[in-house]
Amino acid sequence: QVQLVESGGGLVQAGGSLRLSCAASGRTFSSYVMGWFRQAPGKERELVARISRSASTYYTGSVKDRFTISRDNAKSTVYLQMNNLRPEDTAVYYCASASGWSTFVSPGEYDYWGQGTQVTVSS
Numbered sequence: 001q002v003q004l005v006e007s008g009g010g011l012v013q014a015g016g017s018l019r020l021s022c023a024a025s026g027r028t029f030s031s032y033v034m035g036w037f038r039q040a041p042g043k044e045r046e047l048v049a050r051i052s053r054s055a056s057t058y059y060t061g062s063v064k065d066r067f068t069i070s071r072d073n074a075k076s077t078v079y080l081q082m083n084n085l086r087p088e089d090t091a092v093y094y095c096a097s098a099s100g101w102s103t104f105v106s107p108g109e110y111d112y113w114g115q116g117t118q119v120t121v122s123s
Contacts, residue, residue: 002026002112004095009117012085016121020080022095022114029076033098035110036069036080038091038119045094045107049080052104062088085121092116 003025012018020036033052039045049069050058057069068081078095094117096110103109 002032002097004097004112004114006093006095006114006117009093009119011120011122014086014121014123016085017081017083018085018119020082020093020095020117020119022078022080024076024078024097026076030073031099033104034069034071034078035096035098035104036078037094037096037107037110038089039094039116040091043091047105047107048093050104051078058105082119085119087121087123089119090121091119093119 004022006020006022008018008020031053035050036048037045038048048060048063049067051069051071059067066084071078095114097112098104098110
């Protein structure tokens, strides 16, 4: 069992920045692939960024060069630094963990989820 707790969401003006954190329980954090997803009202949950066990990263096209995912295995925490935020980034952001071997692109490939944190970007 893995428990994930997100923090760092809030209200920010367009062009601003936020840093999301996700703290994980358990002693095997380094063995998990970690992902950040988001879900806007009326839309499907989508992958924003993913970081592998070896810290290689993947970003969806709309956030490339604006968002940075990172992990600190000593603190069992994954971060999402979001810069130059846009109104279309408004959503509930979730972190998730996955084990095994897969593409880790779809929500169904992840085993555990946090409760989500709201990010609202005003224009």
